[in-house]
Amino acid sequence: MIFRRSLTQLGGRVMAMARDVGGVFVLTMEVLRALIPPRLDGRETVRNLYKMGNRSVPIVVLTALFVGGLMVIQFAAFVKQFGARALVGWGTGYAVFREVGPILIGLMFSGRVGANNTAELATMTVTEQVDGLQALAIDPIRYLVVPRVVAMMIMLVALTVIGDAVALIGTMIMSYVVLDIHPYTVWYSLVDNLGPSDFLHGISKSLVFGAAIALSSCYFGLTVRGGAVGVGRAVNAAVVGAAVSICFLDFLMTYLTA
Amino acid sequence: MIARRPLTAIGRRALDGVDAALELGRVAVGTIVGALISYWRGPRRRGEIARQMYFIGNRSLLFVAVTLGFIGMVMVYQTCLLTTQVVDGRGQVGAQFARLLVLDVGPSLTAMMLATRVGAGIAAEIGSMKVTEQIDALRMSGVTPVDYLVVPRFLASVIMTVVLTMFGMAVAWGAGGLTGYYSFQINPRTFFDLSMVAPAHVWLGMTKAAAYGAAIPIVAGFCGLRAKGSSEGVGAATTAAVIGSSFAVLIIDFTISAIGLIIWGAGL
Amino acid sequence: MTARDGQAAVELEGVGKAFGGRRVLAGVSLTVPPGGRLGIIGPAAGGKSVLLKLIAGLQRPDAGAIRVLGHDLVAAREPELAALRKRIGMLFQNYALFDFLSVADNVAFPLLHAGVAADEIDARVAARLRAVGLAGSESKMPAELSGGMKKRVGIARATVARAELVLYDEPTAGLDPVTTSKIYDLLRADQAETGSTAVVVSSDVAAVAAFADTIAMLHDGRIRWVGAAAGLFDADDLVVRSFARGEERDGAAVLSRSVEAARPAPGAWP
Incomplete structure (x- = not known):
């Protein structure tokens, strides 16, 4: 009995997931179609860029900074055991640029900007403002979704560049404090062993993550149902969808570009 | 006059910040004291705690499996790429991966995922109750919202975060082993090597998991109880809970890792 | 600790409350005797709900004194307030039913947290639900109910613990006239049974005036008028009279127009 119920539940969940994946896919197609003659609501994009940047840079x-420091702590035992002091910059840089930076900054960005965007769109939807736009013959995809997708992609790339630099500073500080390694050593270890390809590997991930976060957050914001309770649920679903997409796309891109 | 306005704005914001910090402290103390009392007396609402545990597990099992699985695969993939660059260090990848997984990646990334799933869920639920005056209705019956709503979620979350962390680590380990075998021809017997994992690593990792499990419902409950207005308020509370509990995970990770390094030093 | 004879059930003096710089209440003074029925009317968003929450001890005033059932709410600490709130029933404007509990569990909630024995809870919940005409809906969830049914569940929950003071926030908003009069019959029956004090906030002036013995009109953050309910429609105060009669929704507009009427019309030669 319990077995059957959980099986039904699992089936229902798989169906819901398929519906959401399909919905995000349809939304992606609509966004691409809206961009085919590349027309972009410039003012709306800039407004979103400003708002998103303003909101997410401090976090x-x-x-x-914490991530850069954490990498050193995790690396410290290894360094002390093998005396691999010259490897700190290389090892942490490799991990931060290619994986940890894009993933953690992406997750934080999704929690801050993506979630906020979902809440905003969901509120507009439940208060029938989106219907109001349509009544004025304004296409919500072109006016609401496209500028946000473009803005989030640009902003996440910019934030990853900033984040990589700040993480490096965090690494240098912690290396000096914990392992007594001079920042120069960290720096040369990094630039001697890592190339632009490592950096660009992470940046290209951020570009894709930005699109995934934006599409997930817009989709769940626009398909919300049921008042205040629904808005909370939509935000929850959007961040969960973004986190799954980030992990999946990260694997896909690592596998494809390696 | 013009110069004074930004100053008052900053002052008001600072006061709001202090106010929020005090309120967060109150929720945290109230939750922990409430949890201790209910432990002391034997939890009166066992059913509610079990229900919350079921919710957390039911909502996040698949999510944790998918995300941690992919992360395990990527970690092994990148490490193998790195180690094959200089000399062939593939034999060491499995053992190092297991150590890092137990020590940090397993607990921390599982908790990052639970911060978005469970944290946002708790804030959405309590936030909707706040804006529909259900919290006031609770108080009319002489019930303390923190005791009634946050404490059971807190106890359930501490237990379930530890359980889900073990589950997530197992999935990541398995997925990593498969990647090592199929993409880099690492023999599973070489890969699934626990010789680098010491009891101290397990202790540290599980302490982290329990601390994350404690922090997420406190932050999320605090955000939910502060919700104002209607649907915007619930949206804002949920957003704040996601970012707040994710950030709490990072800070706790940093702190416990640093303490571990101080205690065990190079032995870690 | 119960209200002594002759002592007011609710006593407010110079109560002020502001939210983020917006003054909602600016010196409200009111007294309700034990067993009294006070109706509070006034323009929308004029602080009526805030006033009820202050009386319930859910919020604290910025200024003034509040005494409820013999307790000083300004000086009281949270545990004392929590104990006091158990003696007060409240119907919230949007019902505020617990959406995770069934109808019966919603009504049982105050009893459960007042330490009443389980079999007595069942009996009292069943009696209360019969009284509000919801027998047979015990196991329904709030989401399955209509607005009028939710109101009745809310009333059952507010009165089930035999509260000494019951606060009703818009008990009949959005309901048709027949249901409205049924709801007020319920309030009257409950009061006759328990001898409780009732404070009703409502936009439905005629209905609340028929129920209450005293009416107070809240206007611009102050009590503009207090008097016997029967005298409301013939009040001396033009703003109060026209608001009560529904001749002009906005009292201020009435005032300014009456001033204008006294002036000579433009174009009229002296």
């Missing part, structure tokens, strides 16, 4: 800087 990203703090996150990156």
